[in-house]
Amino acid sequence: MFKYYGKYAPYLFILPSAIVLVIFFFIPFFQTFLLSFLDYSHNIYKPEFIGLENYITLFNNPVFYKVMWNTFLYLIVAVPVLAVFPLFLAILINQKIKGVTLYKILIYLPVIVSIVVAAIAFKWLYADQGILNYIVTKLGLEPIGWLTDPNFALYSVIIVTIWKGIGYYMIIYLASLMSVPKELYEACDIDGANFLTKHLTVTIPHIMPTIALVTTISAISAMKVFAEIYVMTKGGPLNSSKTIVYYIYERAFENLDLGFASAMAVVLLVIVMIFSLINILFFERNKYQI
Amino acid sequence: MKGIKFKNLYAHIILIIVSLLSIFPFIWLISTSLKGSSENIFAYPPEIIPTDFTWANYIGVWDKVDFIGYFVNSMIVAGGTVILNLILSAMAGYPLARMEFRGKKITFFAVLATIMIPFQAIMLPVYLITLKLHLVDSVNNLAGFIGLIMPFAVNAFGIFLMRQAFLGVPKEMEEAAIVDGCNVWQVFWKVLLPMVKPSLAVLAIFTFIGSWGEFLWPSIVLTKESMYTLPVGVNNLQGMFSSNWRFIAAGSILSTIPILIFFLCMQRYFISGENEGAVKG
Numbered sequence: 412m413f414k415y416y417g418k419y420a421p422y423l424f425i426l427p428s429a430i431v432l433v434i435f436f437f438i439p440f441f442q443t444f445l446l447s448f449l450d451y452s453h454n455i456y457k458p459e460f461i462g463l464e465n466y467i468t469l470f471n472n473p474v475f476y477k478v479m480w481n482t483f484l485y486l487i488v489a490v491p492v493l494a495v496f497p498l499f500l501a502i503l504i505n506q507k508i509k510g511v512t513l514y515k516i517l518i519y520l521p522v523i524v525s526i527v528v529a530a531i532a533f534k535w536l537y538a539d540q541g542i543l544n545y546i547v548t549k550l551g552l553e554p555i556g557w558l559t560d561p562n563f564a565l566y567s568v569i570i571v572t573i574w575k576g577i578g579y580y581m582i583i584y585l586a587s588l589m590s591v592p593k594e595l596y597e598a599c600d601i602d603g604a605n606f607l608t609k610h611l612t613v614t615i616p617h618i619m620p621t622i623a624l625v626t627t628i629s630a631i632s633a634m635k636v637f638a639e640i641y642v643m644t645k646g647g648p649l650n651s652s653k654t655i656v657y658y659i660y661e662r663a664f665e666n667l668d669l670g671f672a673s674a675m676a677v678v679l680l681v682i683v684m685i686f687s688l689i690n691i692l693f694f695e696r697n698k699y700q701i
Numbered sequence: 702m703k704g705i706k707f708k709n710l711y712a713h714i715i716l717i718i719v720s721l722l723s724i725f726p727f728i729w730l731i732s733t734s735l736k737g738s739s740e741n742i743f744a745y746p747p748e749i750i751p752t753d754f755t756w757a758n759y760i761g762v763w764d765k766v767d768f769i770g771y772f773v774n775s776m777i778v779a780g781g782t783v784i785l786n787l788i789l790s791a792m793a794g795y796p797l798a799r800m801e802f803r804g805k806k807i808t809f810f811a812v813l814a815t816i817m818i819p820f821q822a823i824m825l826p827v828y829l830i831t832l833k834l835h836l837v838d839s840v841n842n843l844a845g846f847i848g849l850i851m852p853f854a855v856n857a858f859g860i861f862l863m864r865q866a867f868l869g870v871p872k873e874m875e876e877a878a879i880v881d882g883c884n885v886w887q888v889f890w891k892v893l894l895p896m897v898k899p900s901l902a903v904l905a906i907f908t909f910i911g912s913w914g915e916f917l918w919p920s921i922v923l924t925k926e927s928m929y930t931l932p933v934g935v936n937n938l939q940g941m942f943s944s945n946w947r948f949i950a951a952g953s954i955l956s957t958i959p960i961l962i963f964f965l966c967m968q969r970y971f972i973s974g975e976n977e978g979a980v981k982g
Contacts, residue, residue, distance in 0.1 A: 414801070415875065416885040421796035424889070425808060428793035428855045435852040436815045439826035446826060500719060503712040510713075515972040516965075517720035523964045523971070524727070525914045527932040528953045531939070532726035535733065535946060540743040542729060548745075578723065582972055635821045638916045642936055656821040656917075663825045664921060672825055680822040687817035699813055699861065 443680065446673035455667055465674035474650055474658070475675070481565055482654045485633050488569050493576050493629040494622055500577070501584035502610055515585075519578035526575065530642035533571045534558065537643075561651035564644050568652050571639045576632070580625050587621035588614065620694055627690040634683055655679045727954070734758050734950035742946055758951035765948075766941070768955055770927060771934035774846075775913060775959075778930055781850045782912040783905050789855035790904060791897070794863030795889055799875070816857045821917065827852050828921055838928045845928050849919055853912060859904050866900035867893060906970050913960055931956045 447465050449458035469475050500518065504511055521529060536543050537557035544554040557567040591614060599609040637656040640646055646653030646661065655675065663672035691699060733742050737753030796802065797809060831837060831848045838845025870893055878892040916932040923933060935956045942948040964971065
């Protein structure tokens with residue numbers, strides 16, 4: 412095809428996006444590293460260069476390990492559930508049954524509703540004399556401090572994240588299930604395979620790339636949770652539900668300890684970049700072919 | 702035949718239970734919001750159907766909270782974010798799909814690299830830059846809105862989505878337009894953009910949902926209550942009405958109505974699965 416555009420046209424078309432990405436992505440990216448070498452705690456207008464000291468403080472801070480452990484627990488609990496349960500639902504919905512659209516709409520509803528409203532709704536369910544504790548006491552157990560007991564708070568918040576993600580991943584799985592050749596299922600039916608063997612031998616191997624994709628994207632979003640924690644627990648009690656992003660927020664915008672918060676942000680950056688790189692290199696490669 | 706029906710019964714039971722669990726937190730919130738002051742909202746056993754039914758909580762919270770203001774602010778921010786995303790993503794996607802130029806590869810990978818940078822990790826410098834550019838509501842409302850929008854004015858997902866869309870347009874379209882005397886801008890604006898309308902719609906809808914629900918960034922930059930977007934305003938209800946759960950519930954439900962209508966009108970875009978992973982909400 413002949414070149415109908417001028418020499419500068421491609422650059423002019425890209426320029427507006429480039430300006431936004433440079434100002435709001437690339438400069439902040441490098442500045443995060445820079446800030447992590449500065450100390451703002453004495454004078455917020457005149458930071459001092461202190462080298463790696465923020466990292467030393469960070470790695471000597473027990474809260475850091477608590478926060479990392481909480482984030483790890485978040486991943487360990489939320490990611491497997493979000494990788495497996497929505498797949499199970501998608502398989503059920505993918506059968507020729509009635510009312511599929513209604514089920515999809517209802518299960519997708521939590522995805523579109525604001526996370527703030529979702530967190531408030533759960534806070535109400537979790538209230539000390541709330542409906543969940545009614546069920547608990549009906550079962551003959553002691554009422555649970557869902558958001559006030561350090562042993563439960565983190566898991567109570569994780570449940571909200573899971574609840575809000577199920578519909579999203581279910582739709583991703585549904586799209587991928589459509590690509591499984593029908594003949595394979597027909598062959599299974601002829602062989603008289605039951606529900607479980609049919610899906611273990613045909614469905615799962617066929618959509619393995621999607622399972623891997625869902626695993627990494629749900630891991631990345633679990634690393635980034637903030638609103639649930641902000642609205643429900645503020646990271647408490649006793650830091651028991653504090654994860655990385657909330658900790659960064661708290662140190663940066665409440666304690667104004669910008670250097671320390673940035674060191675924490677660098678830790679988050681490194682972890683998320685590793686996950687994203689795995690994602691791009693292995694699972695979404697075809698999407699980003701030049 | 703009987704076996705198949707039996708299996709479907711199980712599927713229905715499970716799907717009904719999951720559907721109920723998906724909406725139950727909202728149902729319970731609605732129930733609480735409709736209970737009058739003579740009804741104990743902590744009653745055991747809990748009552749789903751209010752015995753002292755009333756709209757008073759909705760009226761009360763509506764009088765005390767400027768929901769229209771929050772709604773308008775959210776519309777301005779989400780609307781501005783959508784328009785900028787459409788224009789900027791389409792403009793950047795076009796040369797990446799259709800033109801040869803020096804630095805194309807580097808541009809491509811630079812855009813790809815931004816996917817790996819989570820906003821949450823760079824929000825602190827983004828805030829400092831926004832302050833430096835005076836794009837905050839303490840300067841004036843317009844600056845405040847621009848500050849809310851600009852960090853999300855374009856992203857890699859949008860650019861790649863539009864690039865993919867332009868790749869699917871037949872080259873003859875451009876050739877015919879050039880022969881007809883169009884310049885490059887006209888080719889883009891009059892010929893190519895109408896061809897990628899479906900992708901623009903997908904980008905608009907998912908950007909809108911993302912921007913509408915955004916909580917972290919507005920809660921960092923906003924200082925004036927009159928600038929609050931809906932999520933920030935709803936979170937603020939907790940402080941305003943400390944333990945008045947009837948009002949908090951009514952306010953939360955009120956704030957959800959606009960996005961619920963939007964979702965029900967656009968549901969096929971969300972649940973068809975064709976736009977899977979277009980933009981992570």
